[in-house]
Amino acid sequence: MAKKFLYLNRKAPYGSVYALESLEVVLIAAAFEQEVSLAFLDDGVYQIAKGQNPKAIGMKNFSPTYNALGDYGITKMYVERESLAERGLTEDDLMPIVYEDEDDDYAEKPSVQVVSRMEMAQIMAEQDVTFSF
Amino acid sequence: MKYTLMINEGPYQHQASDTALQFARAALEKGHEIFRVFFYHDGVNNGTRLAVPPKDDRMLQKEWSELAEKHGLDLVICIAAAQRRGLMDASEAKRQGLNADNIAAGFRISGLGQLIEGGIEADRTLVFGD
């Protein structure tokens, strides 16, 4: 039976390697027949912020990879509304990440779901394995 | 109970590896099984045999090696994280055209799939990090 895996992201990108190497795990995880969800809360919401350009700090912009996750069958990306609000952000500040739903004539659907803190707690409680970064 | 432990920080810099080691010892003492210990991020540095801490300090790398030998633990270092940080076994060093390796006894280098498999196989997966 497939297990539910949650990738819990609470740190901003670039200042440390956690966001990038978390994404590398997620890409590998996609090859296993398991249920994968990503959670972005606290400073983790900055990982999927629009308009990232780390060129001048000498690092690679890995944010486009989040957009490719749909092609790997990873379509559940939960963002906490309260975390956004605390940081003066809204959903419009996030990348418009979508996937093609093969069960619905390849219609483009949003991968990002903004959820309340209470819903996030529920999502966490439903997991079998949580990898924190 | 069958455990997979993930260790995300290097030795000495952060307490994560110490806590995981104490947890592993306590779990084994209670008769539980450690299915795998997976070292990721700077945690790969727990697997170098070239660390020479001061004599009055603990020797974390050696303690992991010894625990692995005593209990047949599977200590896995993530290859992608290891390559970034210069942690090599003999075959990987050769493949990269490097003239040295530094992996400690009891550790092996493998892919991230080993972490996912650990999560699938274990009853409990715990993450130790910063």
Next chain:
Amino acid sequence: MAMLHIVNKSPFERNALKSCLGHTSAGDSILLIEDAVVGALTGTVMAPELQVAMQDQAVAVYALGPDLAARGLSAERVLPGLQVVDYAGFVDLTVANEKTQSWL
């Protein structure tokens, strides 16, 4: 389907414990380890929130004794109702709770 939340950050420096407290359900447990044990004591700005979690939200809170001792913090100074455990107790908590989640 209770969860063990493991927190290892001082609540006076990082928001991990605060964030954790916003995501617990009744029947869950929180274990404070490493630097997080400084949040286990009475008289801190975190104390009221932890007391609410323990008394009103049916969340059990634990602190790792060896980490308290290492930092010179007496187990007698922890909040009433907060339980001090050793590494064996840590293991037992991971057995008693079906899930674990680290708040790194």
